Amino acid sequence: MTSNDAISATLRIAVLLLVAVGATGVVCTREPLSQAVTLSFYGLLLTTMFFVFQAPDVALSQIVVGAVVSPLMILLTLSRIRRGKARETNPSQPERS
Amino acid sequence: MTALVTHLPFFVAIWVLACGLYGIITSKNLVHLVVCVAVLQSSTYVLLVLVGFREGGAAPVFYDLPLGTLVVDPIVQALMLTDVVVEATVMALLLAMVVRVYERTGVLDPDALLRLRG
């Protein structure tokens, strides 16, 4: 779609506002576990922004990196930290939950 | 003052940068801090995509467009493309450092880490 409609213009402004709100949301989420979900959604918002502003190549990279890889790294880090924490509290015997 | 109105979308990039900075400075958890660094980097993408945008321009792919149609700037997109992928890797490096810091000291609070050094 070419970008000379009023609808496209409102779409672009709306996506920019959503990105601003999304950034605030990611920063204000203090708990890292919930932040993984918020970051994934923010990545999707950035993808929509790239798409609406006629940048399909960048949108293709961002959609996989922002929605899959970054939250995955956060979750793996948190899992590693939780494992270390559990081992610390019970150093010699295994835990059964 | 009309300059403010015509340049209003650029202020979104400045707002995202300020949000990321605020998150980094007032963070109480190292993993939260790394995510705020990612938000800070995304503000540069917003700025770059707005700089290269042209009203009425199409995507810079001439597979089905005749040469000579108005397109948005392709150089800026080439910069952003590699940056997006590299950002994920740098974030992974920072998270690996967080894992090792946690193993060594057992705390995830940046303020507590500062106090531990002495």
Place this chain on the structure above:
Amino acid sequence: MSPRTRRILFYFGAAGLVTILAWGVLGLPAYGQYQGPYGDLVSYAAVQSRHATDVVSAVNFDIRAIDTLGEEFILFTSVMGVVLLLRKRVEPKDVDEAAADVATGREKEPPSNAVRLLCLGLVGVSVLFGLYIVTHGQLTPGGGFQGGVVLATVPLLVYLAADVRVLHQIAPRKLVDAGEALAAGAFIGLGLVAVALQEPFLTNFLPLGTTGRIDSSGTIMAISIVTGIEVGGAFVVLLSSFLAETLERIPEEHRGEP
């Protein structure tokens, strides 16, 4: 310095920074009025002299290939840093606990059938789609970086549907490491072949073909494929480095079970 003082100092600093940034941004051309003659020139150059229809890929892999080389090596170096940081170190207490180490105490549940169906169904589609994006980088939006990250999600899907042992069978660590390093070297190799042909580094030396066919635009497809392998391998190595950290050691009596 207490958090409250730090926050107030931040507000002052941020006010100054935002003012300077706003003043800088107001000096840009107005939103939507980008003049930029270089962008138009590059579009003409990419289509007419390089026979590539996707200008962004042509810029990345041909006209400004050396910048992409630098970025790819940033990626390679950070992955190397992650592998170094997260390598397994044998500590004495690990050896003692080996038999009883079921880490957090959560037994790993087998994935539900819905997850397995979805992931296994997506594997074929993702492989095809990733290969398509990598090889058609010079024609339509795509290229090595995008296709590489799509291909890197395939081992992740397999891990979600099955076990980490299956992941290591499909993407053995040594093979992926070697493939990634070879692909990074092949990028430089393609540039050096141009030097051997008495041209500047990273010149497009393969035949250019007709615009719009997949075998057009010379080395762009070759560099795109090599970059795709490198980026995909880099993300699989990242995934396995982090996973090796969280892998719960399998108790002796359950080893060898499928």
